[in-house]
Amino acid sequence: MSTEAMNWAMDDAPMPRTEKGKPDTTGRHVLQALAEHARSDGSNSHPSVLRIQYRTGYDRTTVQRALRRLESAGLIKQDGTVDSRKRWRLAMHLVRPESDWADLEREENDFRAAAAERKRRSRSKGVTHAESVTVTDSKGVTVTDAESVTGDVTDFAPSRHALNASPSRTERRPNHQQPSVNQLPKDSCEPAAHESDVGKPSLFDEQAASVELTEEQQQNIDFAAFYAAYPRKVGKGNARKAFAAAVKRGAKSADLVAASAAHRDNWARCRTEMRFIPHPATWLNGERYDDELPAPSALRATGTGGYEGPWTEPEDPSDYDGDL
Structure with a gap:
């Protein structure tokens, strides 16, 4: 595993987009899985589809579609095969524009200004003379x-x-x-x-007078529930900002709490190592709460400390290439 490739995939790589123009969080997760098996220059990444399934928790069809979207976006390119598996090269020369961070900061400032205005109006309504x-x-x-x-x-x-x-x-x-x-x-x-x-x-x-919680107070309560459910406790301040930004984008705070608990359970079932679980801020900024998770019944214990899905390796290894 290359630290340079991982840092690029998590922070510096351009955000892939879906057909509707929304951030492709599923594709970015698959890109991170490819980066774990790449060299420092982004070459020689050849994990099997089954390995990517195990790493991300997605089903086979979801992984194959994400790979095609990443290849169409120019973030990865096939440069051969290794043991009948496609070998990929990551386009590490592509860098995410700085405007993405500036846009997030502007949205955060707008959200804080709106929250302060709502708080001021709420206080003014509560005072009568x-x-x-x-x-x-x-x-x-x-x-x-x-x-x-x-x-x-x-x-x-x-x-x-x-x-x-x-x-x-x-x-x-x-x-x-x-x-x-x-x-x-x-x-x-x-x-x-x-x-x-x-x-x-x-x-x-x-x-x-009856006590009513403001939107900011309710959001703080929901964030505390989200942070308690999320398994990796890193960067709480950044996580709080990312949580507020997600709500600003239209996500419901209650749905964020439920999604964090669902992802926590999925990581527990897949025995995902803590170092491979993204920071809570990264998880929120990448809109990972919209990721598709496999049903618990789709995973079964192998008896060796891991899990595998119902899919079995085909007799003909060329099936790996035919499906991609």
Whole structure:
């Protein structure tokens, strides 16, 4: 395995495109599998289709189509055969344009600006300013001016209203305890207020506002679930940015969490080494969450620590070339 070829396939190689113009993440994954078997100059890469299936988890038809797309894009070229297997040369002279990174940064900045604007609007909607509040009970108590309860108070009952003033020290009982509820004046509907409580908002005047999560808070929760499910914990900051960029492109955060768990289970079934599992940011930027994964029933244990699919090697090795 060549480090130069792997770095080129993962970071520097141009992003292949599908017929619809979308990033071909499946083809890029197959290109990385070819780079693992190439020399430092990108030559002499001849893994079998079965080996690529084992490495990527794709079925045979998906691998063959990806190879044809890579060859049409000029990223690989056949230069012979080795043991009836096609030998490929990687076009390592092709480099991904710098505009790809600039576009991602611009999308990230636009997303952050939009998130900040949504947060500002959400805060502005949650603040209300009441200039006056009128509270009237059965005895005709009226309070004007919400910021001060020292305004006009009218009480038509002959006895002093409990909201008007607190009991004086001479009116306290000998044991200095507050009177019970039954001992309050008949016309009062609330317990007596202390002088220090005058001017403070009452809990009976307004209901507690319901707590609603903003989009940014919900996205942070979903990212935490995604990062917990993803098996390789590397570059959490870059992963967070890539997660936000994926949501900006239209992916649902809940789908990203489910896809990371599905890929984790697939890597576990295929016994994929940790060093071959992409970083979470690379997985997100490559839109690997849209990759086709084989069904669990398509893999069975061989008894030697690995897995193989239902396909068996043909008697005629030329079948490798005929299908590609």
